[in-house]
Amino acid sequence: MKEGNYIKLELPSLAVNEGFARSAAAAFCSQLDPTLTELGDIKTAVSEAVTNAIVHAYPDSIGTIYIRCRILAGDIIEIAVKDKGRGIEDIEKAREPLFTTGGDDRSGMGFTIMETFMDSVKVRSRPGSGTTVTMRRRIEKRRKGQ
């Protein structure tokens, strides 16, 4: 029974944890037998969400990032990346392609990539209390030989 299965991770907002976070999410997803493309897409979306938390939620301090991956009915993987950091003033603006407050070290493409690679991306945020990004992606049933 895969439906209802979940993992929860808590990580300090250190850049060195980005690789672990996306690999852990991908390892959890692998029970749904995704293709390499699906796995790559999920890893990329998780990397973007975790990087946002590190760079924007906790810009001057080390805070905690909470990741929950779970399997919903219909082979849907849901990944929530939550922080208790600075929050986002204007979510619509933050989601615009190329918008960034991170200078030329950031491309402003993080949300665009999450939206391109996942079926849905929801952002809840309150300035001063934190942000939760919840993403879902359905893993396609493979035909024989795929």
Added chain:
Amino acid sequence: MTVQAKREGPALRLMLRGELDHSAAQGLWHRIEDIISYESPRDCCLDLSKVSFMDSSGIAIILKTYRMVNSAGGRLWIENAAQQPLRVLDASGIDRIIKITALN
């Protein structure tokens, strides 16, 4: 993340190797900047054949390299992008300004 530079006539091939994310990006940019300043090539090729993962931090690095090469009158292009980096490059729309070829 490592970078190896190889001179090919007026062009410089930069072979990147590893996972290009935010944690790798800052150190990588300093190395690319140093190499291009020292070698002063006209054109530059970013060879991604050994890049096993890339996210939008890679897009920022590519754009910074593009601006550096372009401001000196040179061209920048990308070669040998594997499937995952290629999907990120496609999603970013960067192919409108930079020529990209995929890994065979």
